[in-house]
Amino acid sequence: MTDLNKLGLAEARDLLRRGETTSQELTQACLTAIEGAGPLNAFVHHTPELALERARAADARLKSDKDAPAMCGMPIGIKDLFCTKGVPSQAGSRILEGFVPEYESTVSQNLADAGAVMLGKLNMDEFAMGSSNETSIYGNAVNPWRRGNDETALTPGGSSGGSAAAVAADLCLAATGTDTGGSIRQPAAFTGTVGIKPTYGRCSRWGVVAFASSLDQAGPMTKSVRDAAIMLETMCSFDPKDSTSADLPVPNFEAALTGDMRGKKIGIPKEYRMDGMPDEIEKLWAEGTAMLKGAGAEIVDISLPHTKYALPAYYVIAPAEASSNLARYDGVRYGHRAKMDAGDGITEMYEKTRAEGFGPEVQRRVMIGTYVLSAGFYDAYYNRARRVRALIKKDFDDVFAAGVDCILTPATPSAAFGLGEMVDADPIQMYLNDVFTVTVNLAGLPGIAVPTGTDKNGLPLGLQLIGRPWEEADLLSSAYALEREAGFVAKADKWW
Amino acid sequence: MSIDESTAARVAKLARIKVEPDALPALAQEFNTILGFIEQLGEVNVDGVEPMTSVTPQTLRRRADVVNDGDQQAAVLRNAPDAREGFFAVPKVVE
Numbered sequence: 397m398t399d400l401n402k403l404g405l406a407e408a409r410d411l412l413r414r415g416e417t418t419s420q421e422l423t424q425a426c427l428t429a430i431e432g433a434g435p436l437n438a439f440v441h442h443t444p445e446l447a448l449e450r451a452r453a454a455d456a457r458l459k460s461d462k463d464a465p466a467m468c469g470m471p472i473g474i475k476d477l478f479c480t481k482g483v484p485s486q487a488g489s490r491i492l493e494g495f496v497p498e499y500e501s502t503v504s505q506n507l508a509d510a511g512a513v514m515l516g517k518l519n520m521d522e523f524a525m526g527s528s529n530e531t532s533i534y535g536n537a538v539n540p541w542r543r544g545n546d547e548t549a550l551t552p553g554g555s556s557g558g559s560a561a562a563v564a565a566d567l568c569l570a571a572t573g574t575d576t577g578g579s580i581r582q583p584a585a586f587t588g589t590v591g592i593k594p595t596y597g598r599c600s601r602w603g604v605v606a607f608a609s610s611l612d613q614a615g616p617m618t619k620s621v622r623d624a625a626i627m628l629e630t631m632c633s634f635d636p637k638d639s640t641s642a643d644l645p646v647p648n649f650e651a652a653l654t655g656d657m658r659g660k661k662i663g664i665p666k667e668y669r670m671d672g673m674p675d676e677i678e679k680l681w682a683e684g685t686a687m688l689k690g691a692g693a694e695i696v697d698i699s700l701p702h703t704k705y706a707l708p709a710y711y712v713i714a715p716a717e718a719s720s721n722l723a724r725y726d727g728v729r730y731g732h733r734a735k736m737d738a739g740d741g742i743t744e745m746y747e748k749t750r751a752e753g754f755g756p757e758v759q760r761r762v763m764i765g766t767y768v769l770s771a772g773f774y775d776a777y778y779n780r781a782r783r784v785r786a787l788i789k790k791d792f793d794d795v796f797a798a799g800v801d802c803i804l805t806p807a808t809p810s811a812a813f814g815l816g817e818m819v820d821a822d823p824i825q826m827y828l829n830d831v832f833t834v835t836v837n838l839a840g841l842p843g844i845a846v847p848t849g850t851d852k853n854g855l856p857l858g859l860q861l862i863g864r865p866w867e868e869a870d871l872l873s874s875a876y877a878l879e880r881e882a883g884f885v886a887k888a889d890k891w892w
Numbered sequence: 893m894s895i896d897e898s899t900a901a902r903v904a905k906l907a908r909i910k911v912e913p914d915a916l917p918a919l920a921q922e923f924n925t926i927l928g929f930i931e932q933l934g935e936v937n938v939d940g941v942e943p944m945t946s947v948t949p950q951t952l953r954r955r956a957d958v959v960n961d962g963d964q965q966a967a968v969l970r971n972a973p974d975a976r977e978g979f980f981a982v983p984k985v986v987e
Contacts, residue, residue: 429984472927498967596947610947639952708932719907726908733973742983747910759909764920764926766907767895784936789947823922824929840947863983865948 398770400425400511401471402566405623406650409466409857412458419458419469422569423451423513424472429567430515435892436554438562439561440476441517443486447471452511457511466650467630468511473562473571476517477524478504478614479603483514487605488522488532488555491753492731501603502635503572503614510630515568519558522755523722524579524607526643527829529557531757536815539587540565540888543853549854549890550812553583559617560587566887570618570627574604576611577710578833580843584617585807585858588847588886590624591617592872592880595865596840597642598628600635608642608717611710611837620877621846625649627883628868644866652869655877657691663698663800668832676857678807680849684804684859685850687881688874698800700791705784706835707827712768712781713838718758719765725753761821789839796864802874803862805832807845811855832860842868844875848882895923 400422403411411417427444454469477498479485486492500508506516519537521529528551529537539552540561552561556573560583563571573580575593584591592615599614606612616627629649635641664685669678689695727733727749734748754762768777795803809831818826836843842865845858861878863871900920904911911919928984966980974981 421957432986436925453904482948495971498964498970584905597950636955640946640948640950642948642950643953679956688944702936705936708930712930712933722910727973728970728982729968731973741961742985743908744910745983746908747905750908754909759907760922760926763900763903763907763909767903767923767927768930770903770906777933779943780933780938781930782945783938784933784965786941787936787938788942789944822925824925827929 401429402624403569404619405466405470405626406571406620408470412578413534419451419454420448422469423447423471423515426515426568429871433565433567433892436538436540436561436563436565437535438519438558439473439516440519440558443483443514443516446483447513449517454513465510465630466626467507469513471513471515471567473516473518473559473568474504474514475556475559475572475574476520477574477605478572479605480504480517481515483784485517485605486533487524488520488534488760489753489755490533490732491750491847492727495730499603502600502633502637503604503631506630517836518571521557522553522758523605523718524555524576525718525761526554527826528815530815531556531755533755537561538815539812541587541812541855541889542891543855546793549674549815551586551815553586553812556580556617560584560589563587563589563619564690565615565892567681569843570623570630572614573617574612574614576607576714576789576835577837578830580617581843581860582808582829584845585847586812586854588610588856588884589619589695589845590621590844590867591615592624592628592844593836593842594628594632594868595842597640597888598632598868600633600638602635602637606721608714609721610717613716621872621879622650622653623655624810624844625872638790647869649869649872650783652873653876655691655880657688657693657874657877660693660801660874662688662693662695663795663803664695665698665700665703665805667700667703670804670831674810675831676851677809680857681806682861684878684882685849687878688804691877696800698803700795700835702784702787702791705834706788706838707831707840709781709784710834710838711827712777712807713785714776715761715765716769719762719764719769722758722762724820725750754851755865788835792839792841801864802860803870804859805860805862807832807860811851811853811857816825836862841865842871844871846875846878846882847884848878849884856884862876883891895920895927
């Protein structure tokens with residue numbers, strides 16, 4: 397069989413169960429695809445031998461166990477933010493150069509326990525801070541999609557840019573991502589793939605390099621909603637090692653995919669109709685609304701009045717938490733330590749190490765965070781942002797209390813932009829990429845990006861569905877209906 | 893609120909990030925751009941609103957007060973840039 401790397405998880409699982417292929421064949425197909433995809437710069441640490449070893453073990457398990465988990469034998473990529481035992485885990489940063497964890501993150505352990513096969517580690521923005529994968533120490537990941545015949549290299553989005561590029565280019569069947577302000581959903585939308593951020597607390601954060609602990613969540617990036625359901629179920633678990641992990645049963649998400657929208661209420665928030673929003677995005681949103689209506693849902697206009705303040709609140713809270721989390725990178729216990737000059741003491745060691753080890757965007761955010769937490773400004777900035785955050789969450793609570801099941805919004809304000817195009821823009825312009833996604837992190841809600849159309853250049857565009865807390869199953873089913881109605885099947889033409 | 897070079901230098905010091913003096917004006921400018929964006933939060937009426945401490949209603953769990961891990965000195969030190977005789981090595985801290 398050819399092109400096994402092009403399969404999704406559900407198809408590959410069904411073939412494996414029927415004995416029509418093997419994990420080793422699937423894995424080899426992906427490894428070959430990865431070898432031929434250097435220009436995408438998606439995989440940054442390659443583990444082919446480990447992959448084939450795990451594939452052999454998965455094949456043995458599939459042979460002996462008729463009830464092997466759905467993820468058994470599935471070749472996947474793991475974002476570099478996840479600590480993987482014995483495999484470099486750098487979070488895209490120079491400061492973690494050479495760091496080889498002695499432990500495995502709970503999420504990647506859950507996947508490994510289910511028999512999934514790690515192909516390697518995926519490119520990302522440094523410490524997940526970025527929306528274009530341009531802050532990575534590994535260099536840019538490149539979107540497999542292009543504007544028609546225009547050879548301009550486009551961003552796959554960020555921070556999970558390598559994950560998005562790898563899934564879109566069929567270098568793996570699926571990948572893990574993480575999402576602090578939109579880092580799963582924006583890259584998914586930029587690459588025509590599906591990405592879900594679950595409710596805060598669903599996936600353990602243990603062993604995931606921390607950016608902003610009250611916002612960070614892991615999630616799958618896949619080729620279909622069904623695949624997202626399958627992989628998310630494996631990634632979720634109650635974990636005593638993460639004090640914010642939810643002690644709740646994990647439903648069978650795939651079994652919930654009925655796509656039945658009858659009796660469901662879909663909210664359309666008026667505040668997401670931004671000034672200067674491109675007509676294409678407006679049209680995509682209207683089409684998505686019509687699709688869900690056609691599938692039987694009731695459409696209601698809703699208001700989330702504090703939406704406008706989500707990004708500014710985020711750019712206080714996330715840097716504040718980052719400045720605290722990243723204090724651990726001091727050149728003492730792991731990673732990079734600067735060369736010291738005669739007379740340098742420990743303070744110089746810290747300062748030089750962090751200046752050399754952190755890139756400009758990470759330095760900027762750590763310092764902003766330091767400032768908003770500093771004496772005299774803590775109340776004016778940090779506490780005020782946390783109060784606004786409470787109001788943003790209340791906006792959602794009110795809407796859900798009024799009977800809304802899901803909220804439909806655009807996923808991004810535009811299609812993928814060119815790498816380097818934002819270089820001269822001020823940081824705020826880049827931050828605006830997350831304008832539709834960041835509210836969801838602040839409110840701790842589940843959100844999913846589904847590809848539903850293309851722009852005038854043929855680039856994929858996605859819509860976002862936002863669900864009630866802990867109701868990923870219902871959210872996935874609505875996303876499944878949207879995917880079915882949209883019928884988006886386009887793939888990037890191979891140029892790499 | 894406008895940030896000048898000396899404030900930028902102080903923030904860099906607090907963050908333990910070495911910033912060369914000639915980079916301070918640009919850094920201060922960037923801070924001002926971002927803080928200008930954040931200033932919008934001043935428009936929101938937050939009277940009587942408690943700062944959010946947890947996005948989902950939860951209290952921190954307690955675990956049993958027992959030793960359940962440890963004795964992993966080699967693993968703990970394996971990634972250290974400089975480890976000697978079972979310790980992390982750093983420049984002299986105390987005169």
